Amino acid sequence: MTTEAKNRELLLLFFEPDEMPNPAKKEAFLKNVMTGQITRATKITLDRMLLIQAKYIRKTAWLAALMILLAAALITKGSPNGVLQIAALTSLLAFVTEIETRRSYAYGMAELEMTTPFSLRSIRYARFLILGLLDLSVLTGIALFIRNYITISAMLTLSCLLLPFLLTMAGALLLERTAFGRSHPYGSGVLALLIAAGTEGFLIPNSTAAIPLVVHGFGWVLELAAVFLLVTVIALFCTNVKREEEMTAIWN
Amino acid sequence: MSFDISMQYDRLYRYCYYHTHNRILAQDIVQEAFTRYIERYGSLDDKNAVPYLYVIARNLCIDHYRGQGTQAEKYLQEQTYVEDLNVRRSEAGYSVVEDNTQNTLITKLSIQRALSRLSEEERELLLLISVNEVSAREAGMILGISRFAIYRRLRLAQKHFRTELGKEGIDGDY
Amino acid sequence: MELMTERTSRHMELRIDRVSKQYRNKIAVDRLSATLHAGVTGLLGANGAGKTTLMRMICGVLTPTSGEITYNGVPVSEERYRSVLGYLPQEFGCYPEFSGRDFLLYFAALKGMPRNEAEIRSEELLETVGLADVSKKRVRTYSGGMKQRLGIAQALLNRPQMLILDEPTSGLDPMERVRFRELIGELGKTCIVLLSTHIVSDVEHIADHILMMKNGQLLWQGEWKESDGSLEEFYLREFRE
Numbered sequence: 001m002t003t004e005a006k007n008r009e010l011l012l013l014f015f016e017p018d019e020m021p022n023p024a025k026k027e028a029f030l031k032n033v034m035t036g037q038i039t040r041a042t043k044i045t046l047d048r049m050l051l052i053q054a055k056y057i058r059k060t061a062w063l064a065a066l067m068i069l070l071a072a073a074l075i076t077k078g079s080p081n082g083v084l085q086i087a088a089l090t091s092l093l094a095f096v097t098e099i100e101t102r103r104s105y106a107y108g109m110a111e112l113e114m115t116t117p118f119s120l121r122s123i124r125y126a127r128f129l130i131l132g133l134l135d136l137s138v139l140t141g142i143a144l145f146i147r148n149y150i151t152i153s154a155m156l157t158l159s160c161l162l163l164p165f166l167l168t169m170a171g172a173l174l175l176e177r178t179a180f181g182r183s184h185p186y187g188s189g190v191l192a193l194l195i196a197a198g199t200e201g202f203l204i205p206n207s208t209a210a211i212p213l214v215v216h217g218f219g220w221v222l223e224l225a226a227v228f229l230l231v232t233v234i235a236l237f238c239t240n241v242k243r244e245e246e247m248t249a250i251w252n
Numbered sequence: 253m254s255f256d257i258s259m260q261y262d263r264l265y266r267y268c269y270y271h272t273h274n275r276i277l278a279q280d281i282v283q284e285a286f287t288r289y290i291e292r293y294g295s296l297d298d299k300n301a302v303p304y305l306y307v308i309a310r311n312l313c314i315d316h317y318r319g320q321g322t323q324a325e326k327y328l329q330e331q332t333y334v335e336d337l338n339v340r341r342s343e344a345g346y347s348v349v350e351d352n353t354q355n356t357l358i359t360k361l362s363i364q365r366a367l368s369r370l371s372e373e374e375r376e377l378l379l380l381i382s383v384n385e386v387s388a389r390e391a392g393m394i395l396g397i398s399r400f401a402i403y404r405r406l407r408l409a410q411k412h413f414r415t416e417l418g419k420e421g422i423d424g425d426y
Numbered sequence: 427m428e429l430m431t432e433r434t435s436r437h438m439e440l441r442i443d444r445v446s447k448q449y450r451n452k453i454a455v456d457r458l459s460a461t462l463h464a465g466v467t468g469l470l471g472a473n474g475a476g477k478t479t480l481m482r483m484i485c486g487v488l489t490p491t492s493g494e495i496t497y498n499g500v501p502v503s504e505e506r507y508r509s510v511l512g513y514l515p516q517e518f519g520c521y522p523e524f525s526g527r528d529f530l531l532y533f534a535a536l537k538g539m540p541r542n543e544a545e546i547r548s549e550e551l552l553e554t555v556g557l558a559d560v561s562k563k564r565v566r567t568y569s570g571g572m573k574q575r576l577g578i579a580q581a582l583l584n585r586p587q588m589l590i591l592d593e594p595t596s597g598l599d600p601m602e603r604v605r606f607r608e609l610i611g612e613l614g615k616t617c618i619v620l621l622s623t624h625i626v627s628d629v630e631h632i633a634d635h636i637l638m639m640k641n642g643q644l645l646w647q648g649e650w651k652e653s654d655g656s657l658e659e660f661y662l663r664e665f666r667e
Contacts, residue, residue: 004382007410010417011383014363017269021262021279029283030257030437033290034587035498055541056531108519112580115485116536117508123535179503183489256616258437297585 046174049118053126065131069138072161090165094172094192097124119182125173132166168192255296261286263384264309270379271313271324281316285309302386303393310394324372366416374409381406438464438498438587440484440618445493447479447642454479456642457493466614468629468650469622470661471639477622478516480639481592484620485513497588509538512586514577516593520565526552526576527561530583537584544583551579554609570597578609589613591621595628607632626658638664 072086101120104110113120139162143151172188175181181188261282268278285308289301367375373395380386380394381402388402395402440462447455455476471477482488484495486502500507520529527548534544552558555575560568565576574597581589591610595603611632613619623629629636630650638645638661646664650657 007413008382010363010422011378011413013360014367015266015270015379015383017266017275017278018273019269019275021265021275021282025279026258026261027437029286030261031439031498033257033286034437035500049538052538052540053535056535104521107521108517109521111482111487111515112513112518112533113536114487115508115511115513116533117505117538118536120536177505183503295585 050126050130053123054130056123057127057130061127061131062134065134066138069135087161087164089196090161090168092192092196093128093165094125094168094188097121097128098189100124119176121185121188122173122176122182125169125176125188129166129169129173132162132169136162136166164195164198168195171195255301257296260302260305264305267306267379267384268309268313271310272316277316281309281312284312300393303390306380306386306390306394324375362420362422363417366413366420366422369416369419370409370412373405374412377402377406377409378413382410438618440588440620441494441496442480442484443494443496445480445483445490445495447476447483447488448491453642455483455490458639458642458644459493460637460644460647462618462620462635464614464616464618465634466610466619466621466629466632467635467637468633469620469637469639470624470626470629471622471645472624475639476642477639478592479642481513481590481620481622484588485511485590509584510587512581512584512589514574514581514589514591514594516596518577522564522566524565525562526557526565526568529565529576530580533580534583539584547583548579551582554582555579556605571599571602574598575602578606582613586617588618589620591619593623594621595623595625603628626661630657 075086097120101110104113104120168191171191175187175191176185264282264285265278268281269275272278272281285305286296288308289305290296293301293304367378370378376395377391380391381388386394388399388406391406392399392402397405442458442460442462444457444459445455446453446457458476458480469477469480479488483490484502486508495502497507497510502508521532524532530548530551531541531544534541534548539547548561549558552561555578557572557575557579560572565573568576574594578591578594581591595606598606607628610619610621614632614634621629621633633650635648636650636657637647654660
């Protein structure tokens with residue numbers, strides 16, 4: 001035995017407690033701590049999740065979000081209808097995440113992704129949400145600083161452009177984070193479609209601006225495009241559901 | 253690599269028991285120290301977790317006796333009934349240890365007497381570093397002195413301990 | 427020797443309760459029950475015994491047809507469960523443009539780790555698994571052994587309390603195997619490690635606990651100490667029946 005070990009043994013003759021800790025009390029406490037550590041470390045609220053994901057967004061993505069906002073502003077020139085037409089489409093951007101998910105599956109990362117606390121989808125929705133919030137803050141900022149009627153109303157109208165988008169992304173994120181949502185990815189897709197259809201079918205006909213026939217016609221084209229997208233997306237989702245079955249073929 | 257919570261719990265308990273000589277109190281203080289640390293810092297996987305836990309526990313022990321000093325000193329002066337270490341352990345459900353000490357006259361009482369002639373700081377150093385395997389850096393944080401002072405004082409403490417053991421008739425190549 | 431902490435710590439408990447996975451024409455896992463605590467558990471069985479299916483269920487990749495898996499009472503489906511889980515599948519891929527470091531950061535984001543912590547931790551882990559000098563190179567240039575090591579680093583990112591490793595030593599050269607065994611032995615002290623293999627010698631010296639599977643069923647489970655003799659012989663004997 002080494003000198004240190006002998007020394008320790010001697011010291012332990014005195015320092016070792018006369019009474020050992022109550023084992024049951026100890027185990028219960030430690031179990032609590034361990035589970036608590038889990039809960040504490042991962043009671044990740046929405047705001048915390050967004051803050052964490054924000055740091056992962058690439059600089060080019062931030063720039064792109066602002067550019068898109070600028071483009072949309074120029075195209076619609078602040079007219080309510082134009083804005084709402086585009087707005088309806090933006091909520092369908094939720095399906096962009098589908099492209100990313102497919103790519104990740106193609107490159108064999110899907111299995112690992114299924115074991116992480118957050119799914120790839122939820123990360124994407126979170127990041128889209130943040131970018132949308134950035135755009136919203138830019139608009140609000142401009143409205144606050146350039147305080148004349150025209151600018152403010154233009155900014156407000158443009159903000160409407162973002163609403164379906166923000167709603168979709170927030171809704172999709174919240175849904176995706178539930179156990180049900182994660183195992184039923186159609187959920188967020190359905191939500192996106194509902195919001196798009198809602199904007200299309202409800203908000204536009206009720207907008208206070210006069211609706212010229214051209215816009216009506218344009219509306220039908222959009223309707224068709226939405227149906228086409230719906231069909232494509234359902235097909236994509238079906239192939240994703242088959243993922244699990246395909247995985248099992250590999251288990252042997 | 254990771255924080256061995258069970259082991260640190262036992263070590264902290266040993267430390268708190270030395271200061272309180274009360275099983276319930278010691279265990280409560282240990283658990284309170286963990287709880288407070290986690291509430292403030294969240295994860296235990298930090299290299300400062302161990303020293304901070306000791307600091308919290310220590311303060312709790314001192315608070316409890318409200319400036320009277322902890323039980324440690326008092327207990328050292330008492331003539332305690334010497335129980336065989338193994339009897340204590342087996343009663344609590346822990347396995348017995350092999351008696352590796354060559355000199356069968358070594359009793360808890362003689363160690364106690366030797367230690368009672370050391371300063372409180374020397375005892376703390378021996379308990380923290382030699383027994384509980386706290387590092388010098390961590391001990392420095394707990395006692396509020398520099399790492400170099402720790403090395404020096406520990407060496408002196410060990411030397412002093414050996415001398416006092418000699419007076420108790422415990423010789424040997426320690 | 428630590429005098430007081432001698433009992434098996436039970437504050438980390440992975441409970442597998444009568445779990446089955448059934449497909450149209452095959453039962454991959456048949457009413458399997460086991461409870462794992464901190465330490466290394468070896469999961470032995472031939473190819474096709476159901477080891478990977480079981481591991482996938484533990485990790486939430488597959489849902490059991492019946493039965494339940496919980497960690498300290500928390501079911502697999504919860505975010506919290508996955509946040510203390512680390513998984514290394516038998517095979518995994520990577521985007522072609524990813525470097526080793528990119529790969530780790532990508533998964534750190536998925537594990538919800540704050541970015542600066544993720545960067546520090548990635549550096550640490552790349553160092554530990556010996557990939558620090560190739561961290562900026564593309565993963566597709568890595569050898570099989572290097573990729574495996576990257577996979578282990580990924581599994582350790584979030585300091586998991588449960589580490590599930592599916593055939594982690596396949597593709598490693600002898601020296602890497604030894605290094606790996608040491609790493610696992612170390613991790614077993616504070617973590618539940620479940621490691622599957624069909625090579626008995628891999629686990630013989632590091633596993634405290636053994637589970638043996640055949641045709642989806644748990645054939646045998648128990649503690650295994652050095653003094654119990656050759657695990658290999660025991661294993662072959664059990665399987666002959």
